[in-house]
Amino acid sequence: MDENYEVIVVGGGFAGVAAARTLGRKGVRVLLIDKNPYHQFQPLLYQVATVQLGVSEVARSLRDIFRGQPNVRVVVAEVTGVDVGAKRVTTSDGKSYEGRFLILASGAEANFFNTPGAEVTYPLYSVDDAVSLGGTLSNVLETADRADDGTEIHFVVIGAGPTGVETAGALAETVKYVLSDYFSPRLASRCHVHLVDMVPNVLNVFSDKSKEYAGRRLAAMGVQLHLGTPVAEIARDKVLLKDGTEIPASLVVWAGGLKAGPVVAGSGLPQGRGGRIDVNPDLTAPGVEGVYVLGDAANMTDAKGNQLPQLGSCALQAGTWAAKNILADRDGGHRAPFAYVDKGYMAMVGRGSAVAEVGPGPKRVLLNGPLAFLAWLGVHVVLLSGTLQKIRAVATWPSDYITHRRSFVVLSRPDSSHTP
Ligand SMILES: Cc1cc2nc3c(=O)[nH]c(=O)nc-3n(C[C@H](O)[C@H](O)[C@H](O)COP(=O)(O)OP(=O)(O)OC[C@H]3O[C@@H](n4cnc5c(N)ncnc54)[C@H](O)[C@@H]3O)c2cc1C
Incomplete structure (x- = not known):
């Protein structure tokens, strides 16, 4: 002891x-x-997973956070x-x-809900998950570039909640901006992004207006939506839906729960x-x-x-x-029931487009497009400043979104088991 x-x-x-x-x-x-020796900032994990941010931009050392508090001991x-x-x-x-x-x-x-084959998917909850996914994505692209044999590449994201929508949107932007810049427009034209969910719309917990906007934006960005049908089975090279649809897959992301x-x-x-x-x-x-x-x-x-x-x-x-x-x-006082200050929900769909439902439940203000994008940035900078004020994401990622610059960062753990 x-x-x-x-x-x-x-x-x-x-x-x-x-x-x-x-x-x-x-x-x-x-x-x-x-x-882990670090505190992770999950809202930006999808950017590590799509090779736009490095680990040091979404994680901060716990020892650094508690450096000035000697009565808090950190044990890893x-x-x-x-x-x-x-x-x-x-x-x-x-x-x-x-x-x-x-x-x-x-x-x-x-939570894979016992979906057959889900073990071949890449979940996105932790920095480790994001690095593994980003490394594999990079590997899939490098392999396809080397082969240059016309093979089509299919990225399939399962789950169209905020994590799935943000990841699918970021993948679509990676295809559009990163691949053309860092690989070739030819490779970009062979890449496809699919978003799958059993419910008939994206962002199911959001209002109808936000769901409709996000679905429309994703489709405009080239994301193929497969909504309203559950996944029956997942294999390394395909995702099978319960209605019989087969979606070819080079890489499957699990954002299903x-x-x-x-x-x-x-x-x-x-x-x-x-x-x-x-x-x-x-x-x-x-x-x-x-x-x-x-x-x-x-x-x-x-x-x-x-x-x-x-x-x-x-x-x-x-x-x-x-x-x-x-x-x-x-101190012999009374415990109080938790009174949550509800600031609303937000999800980033892509560059300059987000949905935000700001404020407490009945009085929510619905925003979409550039205004929601700015609200998303503001709220996340506040969240960051509460816990991770020193991470470089605050300085780099908003400007990357506003300009057309996109990074293609190095992640150290490409997983060679997944190839297109
Ligand atoms: C991809 C993604 C995007 C998100 N985006 C947003 C967003 O935009 N806005 C928002 O408000 N929320 C967002 N969320 C939700 C938000 O990140 C979580 O609700 C929040 O992180 C929960 O905080 P927590 O402290 O309960 O758990 P976590 O932040 O998950 O922290 C749990 C900690 O416990 C540690 N731990 C786990 N098991 C063990 C163990 N056995 N031994 C020791 N340590 C252990 C982990 O390493 C971790 O550091 C997102 C979540 C995800 C996954």
Whole structure:
């Protein structure tokens, strides 16, 4: 057993970092454990996956984040066991850490819903996923360029939620701008992007106006939409839909859904929708004292019992809120139910075009086109400045979108197992 801490935080994502920072500023002795030495910024992962940004632009060292907070200790290790009763976690190197309070903020992982063949797809949740996808994309293009044999290249994205729409849009722009610049217009003309979903529209949680706009923009960008039919089976060279359609595939991206990761699954806490923990309104886990579950690992609700979204801003606010509740607990005060400040939803469709539904639920303002694009930039710069203010993305990526410059960055792990 390692030394004792007041609070153990598992996960250095939006929720975990916000909680540890708030507690650290109040002098609480915190141990933050993450399997990676960095905090990742998922909203820009699709740009790493499409070889436009490098890793250092979407990830920041956890040690750097907590450099000025000596009472927050960072340990890089994979948590493999959780004892919620004892508020103790065990890591893969056999160490145990115990606290008076425990925060589980370990995020989510891809949910393949038992789709046959899904193991050949590339999910997009982590920096590792994005590097693997970007490396493979680069490899597919280099192989096709070398062969120069007229083979058609098909990129298939499964799932037309925000991640799938952003990835398909970025792939279409890669084909349009990057391939012509860095390879040849001939190769660009042989590349096709497909977006697949079982529901009949893209961005299903958005308003009809946003769905219609995003679908129209994607089609105009050359993305082939296959909507309203579930995927039956995936193979390395094709995606088969339940209506019999066969889409040829050189590379398949999985953006079809998420579920809570193994940390909460192994915690013994009762799991709800998506394998997540249905937390109490004050963000504590049900039936156990001093344990909080936050962000993508939790089903969090507002005061009326409505489900809160799996968003970076929601996770970040939950982290700060849980920290305040822990301080109240410690000081003999009262925990307050989480009051999420809803800033709306956004998705980037492509250069100069996004959809944004800004503001709290009933009063949402719907934007699309360049205005929504600017709103998207603004909101993400704010989100970045809360957690990752030093990453270079803030300086480079908006200007890349406004000008017609596109990068083709080096990613270090091309996966040679996928070739067109
Ligand atoms: C591709 C993509 C795009 C997105 N775009 C947006 C967007 O534009 N706007 C927005 O608001 N939200 C967006 N989201 C959602 C947002 O990123 C998440 O809701 C948010 O990151 C959740 O924060 P979290 O702290 O709960 O989890 P995460 O940020 O996922 O952090 C979890 C942390 O736990 C660590 N961890 C996991 N397992 C272990 C273990 N066993 N041991 C130790 N550490 C572990 C992980 O390494 C990670 O650092 C996007 C998500 C994705 C996947």
